[in-house]
Amino acid sequence: MLALAACLASARPVITSGKNPVVKALRRLESRRHRERDGLLLLEGLRLVTDALDAGFCAETVLVAEALLAQQPGLQRVLAALPAGVVSLADEAALAAACTTVSPQGIVAAVRMPERTGALPDAASLVLVLDNLSDPGNVGTLVRGAAGFGCDAVVALGACADAWSPKALRSAMGGTFRLPIVPAQEWAQLRAQLQRAGLRVLAADGGVAASDYAAVDWRAPLAVVIGSEATGLSEAVRADLAAGSVCAVGIPMAAGLDSLNAAMAGTVLLSECARQRRGNTARSG
Amino acid sequence: MLALAACLASARPVITSGKNPVVKALRRLESRRHRERDGLLLLEGLRLVTDALDAGFCAETVLVAEALLAQQPGLQRVLAALPAGVVSLADEAALAAACTTVSPQGIVAAVRMPERTGALPDAASLVLVLDNLSDPGNVGTLVRGAAGFGCDAVVALGACADAWSPKALRSAMGGTFRLPIVPAQEWAQLRAQLQRAGLRVLAADGGVAASDYAAVDWRAPLAVVIGSEATGLSEAVRADLAAGSVCAVGIPMAAGLDSLNAAMAGTVLLSECARQRRGNTARSG
Structure with missing residues (x-):
């Protein structure tokens, strides 16, 4: 088992049920009402999750498949830098239940929405x-x-x-x-x-x-x-x-x-x- | 009843079943294999059907809702010009069964595919x-x-x-x-x-x-x-x-x-x- 995966698995059980409350809370973010109430976005797939983290978005919850971690050393480094308790391992069934896409890509995350003000940036051209x-x-x-x-x-x-x-x-x-x-x-x-x-x-x-x-x-x-x-x-x-x-x-x-x-x-x-x-x-x- | 609708209804019964062979033949054109075998395209909705007829495409079958005919005098003229036997009235259930879209728009047609040669047009720029x-x-x-x-x-x-x-x-x-x-x-x-x-x-x-x-x-x-x-x-x-x-x-x-x-x-x-x-x-x- 990978070091990060072992560490995650020792901290908390691998999520294996679509009825897990974390999974259900993620899936609810498909709805705009829930996104705005919770101030969170649902991100699916390696590309979107890493783009958001690279851009400085703050992750509240990340579910990841051990197989994806094994394939992606860069992802391991990114996730290892997140605060304790944010990342959990999940199996395919739990990931599929959290996702809106038909073929979940091994990772799904809730990240904090940026502040929504009505102001334009200064000196916009x-x-x-x-x-x-x-x-x-x-x-x-x-x-x-x-x-x-x-x-x-x-x-x-x-x-x-x-x-x-x-x-x-x-x-x-x-x-x-x-x-x-x-x-x-x-x-x-x-x-x-x-x-x-x-x-x-x-x-x-x-x-x-x-x-x-x-x-x-x-x-x-x-x-x-x-x-x-x-x-x-x-x-x-x-x-x-x-x-x-x-x-x-x-x-x-x-x-x-x-x-x-x-x-x-x-x-x-x-x-x-x-x-x-x-x-x-x-x-x- | 409209003149065209009356004429159509007198010529042949209104199609009311998704199991009607005409409906089933149209729906099969969703598959590329059937389109190529039959040399026919499936067109759904007023815009596509009239665009194709305006462009000189040859209609083999048209199913139309009486309600749409009533709303669209231009469509009546276009359909009245087609050869006998091409146009049939159909109800909503039959139109829905012939269509690939969730909300059928009152008309669906099979038109002949243009000849598919591998040649480029002369003097293409x-x-x-x-x-x-x-x-x-x-x-x-x-x-x-x-x-x-x-x-x-x-x-x-x-x-x-x-x-x-x-x-x-x-x-x-x-x-x-x-x-x-x-x-x-x-x-x-x-x-x-x-x-x-x-x-x-x-x-x-x-x-x-x-x-x-x-x-x-x-x-x-x-x-x-x-x-x-x-x-x-x-x-x-x-x-x-x-x-x-x-x-x-x-x-x-x-x-x-x-x-x-x-x-x-x-x-x-x-x-x-x-x-x-x-x-x-x-x-x-």
């Missing part, structure tokens, strides 16, 4: 606003793009799907641990906040009045709003588009095709911003 | 190659991007997930009907074909040797290869990268983050190609 997106996979994909393309924060506006759900965390592939996720109830307040921060506001829009996104200067500080999959931008944002205080940007598509889905449209806009800010001079003409 | 992608959602998303950003064809290389599966068709949102999907067994043959067609070959690659995609000239005729979600580019493509006959392009990301997923990376590359070809002169500097 690029903020992505998710306007009532309903699909957690799209939310996660956009969080991943935001982290990869250098956003300072992602704002979850209104009834946006939770970026801390297991599905959104999986799609974000660690991006969620790299930048603040800021909740915002109302567009009017958020718009005032963005304006105070000196950010120009762009919104992705498939309408004919939208400017070609690639003809826009993305180098000044700005916020970009992505509308929901089913209904697009919310009414309050649309009203500001009509009033001219928000600028509509569109992605030109082949004739007869609808605009891209929310995740792909957001990814294209963020990539263009990053391209311009990198100072790429490749151009057509 | 942009071809997207999907190198053994395994996720049908990613395949569909990339087909949609390819159609939207002006590709002439999508090549499904090796064991690529089927672009004609219900899930890929849903993600492609009609893009599949807008450009040829070309099967290719082996990279060596495909590469020769691309070279004969005068296409330079680029491949998305997260390695440090890759060129910044935005510093590459995308205006010349070219093919772009996207690797699989789990294992990236296939070995044969990697060998050509090493040999210099394929050019690696990468998307610069924030430090410490892995490359984007396959669908996002492909969408970003195609959008850059379209941007350069549109002649956008927005640049940083």
Whole structure:
């Protein structure tokens, strides 16, 4: 038996039942209500757990299979550094019962959620606003793009799907641990906040009045709003588009095709911003 | 009762059983083997069915709910133009039994698959190659991007997930009907074909040797290869990268983050190609 595994097994029994209260407490974190009440996230799989610990997230509970420890010397070092009582060995049945995925990957953890304030980071120069997106996979994909393309924060506006759900965390592939996720109830307040921060506001829009996104200067500080999959931008944002205080940007598509889905449209806009800010001079003409 | 509905109901009974042979034949098209044997696709929902018919696809069987016909005068006109015997009324239970989605949308159809040759369209100037992608959602998303950003064809290389599966068709949102999907067994043959067609070959690659995609000239005729979600580019493509006959392009990301997923990376590359070809002169500097 491995040193860490022996040490863990001597401290407390290996968890072998899906009815174990620790397992049940983890599984409850699938629900947003429980996550927010307990202030904890559910992380499944080696990649997400180690990304969160690397990013300084604080683990409350870790269940791990002995077989995974044996394969992953790096994981042993990471887990051995956690406070006593946080890590327990568990068998496959207990891990499966704690997980929302069909094939648990040998490790599952509850980590403390970051403080959720409504404040934007100081001196933000690029903020992505998710306007009532309903699909957690799209939310996660956009969080991943935001982290990869250098956003300072992602704002979850209104009834946006939770970026801390297991599905959104999986799609974000660690991006969620790299930048603040800021909740915002109302567009009017958020718009005032963005304006105070000196950010120009762009919104992705498939309408004919939208400017070609690639003809826009993305180098000044700005916020970009992505509308929901089913209904697009919310009414309050649309009203500001009509009033001219928000600028509509569109992605030109082949004739007869609808605009891209929310995740792909957001990814294209963020990539263009990053391209311009990198100072790429490749151009057509 | 509506005129079309009355006409349909007089011609044949409303289908009300999930065990009806027509329903069972439709549902079997969820399987790739049955689709290829029968040469038919399964389309679910108003949007996909009307997109396919608009694009000239030939319907063999359509089951429709009377309630949907009542709501959609345009659909009535489209269905009334189909040959006798193709369209039948069905109730909710029969439609649900024919569908792979949880909430059937009142219409399901089998349409004839386009001829699957291995030939590229003449004078292609942009071809997207999907190198053994395994996720049908990613395949569909990339087909949609390819159609939207002006590709002439999508090549499904090796064991690529089927672009004609219900899930890929849903993600492609009609893009599949807008450009040829070309099967290719082996990279060596495909590469020769691309070279004969005068296409330079680029491949998305997260390695440090890759060129910044935005510093590459995308205006010349070219093919772009996207690797699989789990294992990236296939070995044969990697060998050509090493040999210099394929050019690696990468998307610069924030430090410490892995490359984007396959669908996002492909969408970003195609959008850059379209941007350069549109002649956008927005640049940083």
